[in-house]
Amino acid sequence: MPRYYCHIRQGGQIIEDSEGVDLPDIDAARDDALHGIRDLLSEAVRQGKDDWLDDAIIIADETGRELMTIPFIEALPPRLYKAMLAVLSSASKPSRHS
Numbered sequence: 001m002p003r004y005y006c007h008i009r010q011g012g013q014i015i016e017d018s019e020g021v022d023l024p025d026i027d028a029a030r031d032d033a034l035h036g037i038r039d040l041l042s043e044a045v046r047q048g049k050d051d052w053l054d055d056a057i058i059i060a061d062e063t064g065r066e067l068m069t070i071p072f073i074e075a076l077p078p079r080l081y082k083a084m085l086a087v088l089s090s091a092s093k094p095s096r097h098s
Contacts, residue, residue, distance in 0.1 A: 004022075006059055009056045037072050056069050
């Protein structure tokens with residue numbers, strides 16, 4: 001069974017997963033990563049932190065090759081994800097009243 005590593009990218013820093021986990025395939029690794037992201041997000045919300053929007057999980061294989069990157073925001077439930085995208089999109093548009 002392949003071993004997958006879920007490194008956390010916070011800003012310009014990478015927090016490496018030195019242990020990894022044996023999983024049957026990349027889909028299982030993605031599901032495991034999403035579960036981990038949701039745990040991290042719930043703790044951030046409880047602490048009132050909002051600095052996680054640019055964070056991501058990088059899934060790598062045993063050779064260190066990056067297989068997938070999952071932004072934390074993608075782990076949100078679908079309606080919340082769409083609402084966050086709408087807010088971020090409107091915040092990045094220039095104001096017509098400027």
